[in-house]
Amino acid sequence: MNTGEKPGAVSISGDGEAGAMRGDVILRLSDVVKTFPGVVALSGVELEVRAGEVHCLLGQNGAGKSTLIKILAGVHAPDEGTVEWLGGPVSFGNPLAAVRAGIATIYQELDLVDDLSVAENVFLGHEPERAGFVRNGQMKRETAAILTRLGHGEIDPGRMVRDLSNAGKQLVSMARALSHQAKLIIMDEPSAVLAHDEVANLFRIIRDLTAHGIAVIYISHRLEEIREIGDRVTVLKDGRTSAVNLPARTTATRELVSRMTGRNIEYVFPPRVAVVGEKLLEVTNLTRDREFHDVSLTVHSGEIVGIAGLVGSGRSELLETIFGARRADDGTVVMNGKTIKGVSAAVRNGLGMAPEERKSQALLLGEPVYRNMTLTTFSSLGHGGFTDIGRELEAATRVAEQLQVRPLDVRRLVNTLSGGNQQKVVVGRWLLGGTKLLLLDEPTRGVDVGARAELYQVIHDLTATGVGVLLVSSEVPEVLGLADRVLVMREGRIIRTADAGLLTEDDVLDLVMAGSLHTNGDETT
Amino acid sequence: MTTARNLPVSWMRNVAWTRNLALVGVLIVLFVVGALIRPDLYSDADWVVNNTLVILQHSAAIGVVTVGMTFVIIGGGIDLSVGALIALAGVWSTTVATQSFGPGGMIFCALAVGIGAGLVNGILVAYGKLVPFIATLAMLVAARGLAAQISGKQTQISGDQFINGLARTRILGVPTLVVILIVVAGLGWVLLNRTTFGRRTVAIGGNAEAARLAGINIRRHTMLLYALSGLCCGIAAVMLTSLATSSQAAAAELYELDAIAAAIIGGTLLSGGRGTIVGSMIGVVVFSTITNLFAIANLPTEVQNMVKGGIIVVAVLVQQLQFRLKKRT
Incomplete structure (x- = not known):
């Protein structure tokens, strides 16, 4: 490198001296382990990237992809294991060091x-x-x-x-x-923000880069893209590499999917007999430009309907639109025979929502539990414009006991509670309001395994009292285990509706990632 | 569940009380400093009682404005137009035409002008989606301009004996203006702590998105908050007219800064969601006491303003320290 002036950054390849030959291994990770307080994010990850290749990283949400990227980008340091870059062991103290060494990361946001x-x-x-x-x-x-x-x-x-x-x-x-x-560019779901024809252009650029010896780590949920642009695939599952260096074009979809599933987390779903009653919610041809299109669904009293789909498939936007928090471009939402427009009308007609971002969308963190629970009901619990704190405490305590909120002290500040208990507070809010249909967006996000089982029980108990539930989750086993009926959503459209018993985890993953089993040419069950 | 009642109250309340006690401590320190500077005056009990009433009389108008300001800030906004609204309501209610309707007409006019201008603020912020800082800054400029136009830049003398008497009479030994402040602050406390209006204010300031998704009409409520602040300005306008027996377009200069400062010293979070009426009122009295102390000691007002600035900084630093300590536990 000549000093002083930056060498004409024009040279895409960084050609000449240090430039690795196409095919040389430039990056090698061995037995990388990373733990955060209470969570093992990575527990033994291998990765080998060669100059000039497109190396695809595949894995479900929570498999450890983000942590791995952050280690390569110098945001986190690994607890154990080695990172070899251009033949020598390295440890990047900060993101700038990684960039200076030649590893660039293009984040999704x-x-x-x-x-x-x-x-x-x-x-x-x-x-x-x-x-x-x-x-x-x-x-x-x-x-x-x-x-x-x-x-x-x-x-x-x-x-x-x-x-x-x-x-x-x-x-x-x-x-x-x-x-x-x-010399290495990491792309985290680059196609997620692009329209279809723009993806083709992205691929042209990636091919041009790799032709000049630059390596690309490509992360995507879309199998067809991996087949088109990828050279080799490494699969992550529960913080481990479950397969390394599979050929991207020839490995069967079924094998890729099975490497990603069969996770170790135990999902315990209590037994439940669904007693499905009359129709509560009817959504017809609901559309919001660029978010979701032509969605129709129904939820009955006592029924759990689950929506499976990836982040960015339009599921959270759909839920918020049904609740009236976003304005639909087309279509109708009818609850109990009344057309819903706006949040106030939704709440009045018995809809309730536990949003995806609990802390920023649902809770008053500086307020006690009972005031969070009575946020929709403090007016009706009071008289003539005055609040009745005694009645509020009583009502909140009753619901907290029913949902087994721990600790059982409704005067505590809500931000001193665990994630699972905070979620119970949000659900309890709607329970107090006599909600007939609950919209749950990622109800177990940030909730530990033990508390999940309790939340599942809470959801079951609700349906036993005739409440209908519309649930969204990126965790496929959760949707399959909880729901009576499953809608699979991909890129803003419902692509399959079926009874939960008729679908397997593999089926659903195939659908959300690759579109339809039939159009993909794979064998079907 | 009976145990719920035996457990300690939430720390938020504790923090508010610790803070208020600390502010009372500041008042005591200021009293002691005064006694050290002028032992001759402070040894006279009658003078001390009288001086205290002077301080409170001085706090009355700004205190009423601070009640409204506290609501607006807790609700996640800010109102920079209060001083200008007082001037506008003041001149409008003391024009020759308005004075012909007597004290009732003058008071009605002041309150109506305050509420009306506050509603304009509220509509701009809530429905026009203007940043509160900008909307109320524009109102500040415009209202002063309108006040100057109405008054023709002249001081308007109030010839009404009832209005002028408010600042010169006492009820049970307490100056009438102080009684008005106590009534307004008491109503404000009830409104904030015991009504659904107060609960909505805290909810919207604490987490507007959560409030919206809980079905609360945050736009209408935000609008009402600015109208409430305007109402307080109208009341304060009558009080100032009474004190000066006149009104002018330049009245109540920089009241917005004093009201905001008093609220913040009193523990109101500028980002919204937290604050108390009691804290704000003590904040007002602390400021008036400092002014009073400097007058007694014959010190220049420049020094006085520097001390006030220092107190604002210290108050906010203490607030941040409390938060940090609380997070650690």
């Missing part, structure tokens, strides 16, 4: 500064400078050169990043990686 220009983002933190002044001309020229190499010379380096589409922002992230002479 693109980490760009919206109010800076394209060029300023590309060279953020390593601006070409002279005597403390940024050399804007040089920065723009080099950015233009990199963008041209990426096939997008038409993007003006002076443009504000805010004005770019997601695809454009992704290009800027890639240009930033190249400005650092990256």
